[in-house]
Amino acid sequence: MSAPADDARREPLPFALGYGTNGFTDHPLDVTLDVLDHEGYGAVALTLGFPHLDPFAPGWADDVDALRARLAGLRGGAGMRVVVETGTRFLLDPYRKHRPTLVDAEADVRMRFLERAVEIAAALDAECVSFFSGVLPDDATPADGWARLRDRLPALVEHARARGVRLSLEPEPGMLVETVADALRLREDVGDPPELGITVDVGHCLVVEPEGVVGALRAAAPYLANVQLDDMPPTHHEHRPFGEGDIDLPLVLATLADVGYAGVAAVELPRHSFDAPGLARRSMTALRAAWADAATQHDQEVS
Numbered sequence: 001m002s003a004p005a006d007d008a009r010r011e012p013l014p015f016a017l018g019y020g021t022n023g024f025t026d027h028p029l030d031v032t033l034d035v036l037d038h039e040g041y042g043a044v045a046l047t048l049g050f051p052h053l054d055p056f057a058p059g060w061a062d063d064v065d066a067l068r069a070r071l072a073g074l075r076g077g078a079g080m081r082v083v084v085e086t087g088t089r090f091l092l093d094p095y096r097k098h099r100p101t102l103v104d105a106e107a108d109v110r111m112r113f114l115e116r117a118v119e120i121a122a123a124l125d126a127e128c129v130s131f132f133s134g135v136l137p138d139d140a141t142p143a144d145g146w147a148r149l150r151d152r153l154p155a156l157v158e159h160a161r162a163r164g165v166r167l168s169l170e171p172e173p174g175m176l177v178e179t180v181a182d183a184l185r186l187r188e189d190v191g192d193p194p195e196l197g198i199t200v201d202v203g204h205c206l207v208v209e210p211e212g213v214v215g216a217l218r219a220a221a222p223y224l225a226n227v228q229l230d231d232m233p234p235t236h237h238e239h240r241p242f243g244e245g246d247i248d249l250p251l252v253l254a255t256l257a258d259v260g261y262a263g264v265a266a267v268e269l270p271r272h273s274f275d276a277p278g279l280a281r282r283s284m285t286a287l288r289a290a291w292a293d294a295a296t297q298h299d300q301e302v303s
Helices: 003-008 029-038 060-073 108-124 142-162 180-189 202-208 212-223 249-258 273-302
Strands: 016-020 043-047 081-085 129-131 167-169 196-201 224-229 264-267
Touching (some): 016 081, 029 060, 043 264, 081 264, 142 167, 167 180, 167 224, 202 212, 212 249, 224 249
Parallel strands (some): 167 196, 224 264
């Protein structure tokens, strides 16, 4: 293990701990930010859409400018980092969750949404825009889906490049791009653009990654632009609070430090808004304890 990683584990976390606004859907955005600031989070993962920031509402640009100023004033004026998330369930179609996606035959609305997300990220000076491929529709083959991704991603990458924004592709269980290996393959297929990074949700790794969390994080490391933190059972895709699944949280945090990750790692609990403030508090407690455990385990290994 390298000396810088060893030293880093005895210091404050080298990446910013955040929390996703999709776990605060019963709170206005201003109140959500107040809670996260109070609980010690240094970042927020902002999911665009109801109820926090509608990217298509009249006056959206003014709302974004106000949010930028609000973020800058948090943490005693040090500012709160932000990533833009695009996993809103019914923003584009009130009847079909997440549709249309990039692998559907018709994806113009999805492309407009992602382009607007890039514009919002540029205005917020966000770390990245995280997005997914989508579930393959019943009338399409995997070859159809890959062709659609290869055709559509270059235009989105160019839109991001022109605005100085990084994109981050998230593999999702059940979607066409399901694993880090799939994301790496797609990057290669579109020419390995530096603007296209990878998001890793550590809970997903328990379900679909052959080499588990550590293998997935190490494989994604050169392109790792965003991390989502949650617990999960190994049997199915179900986001759970820390301690209610099989994730080894000290190992996750230690691995992120070892690979040199310095971005945002945000808690992702999109079905737990009913207990958002309590979970924000308990999640931070668990993360701090896990970081301390990682340092203790390392010291025992080398003693």
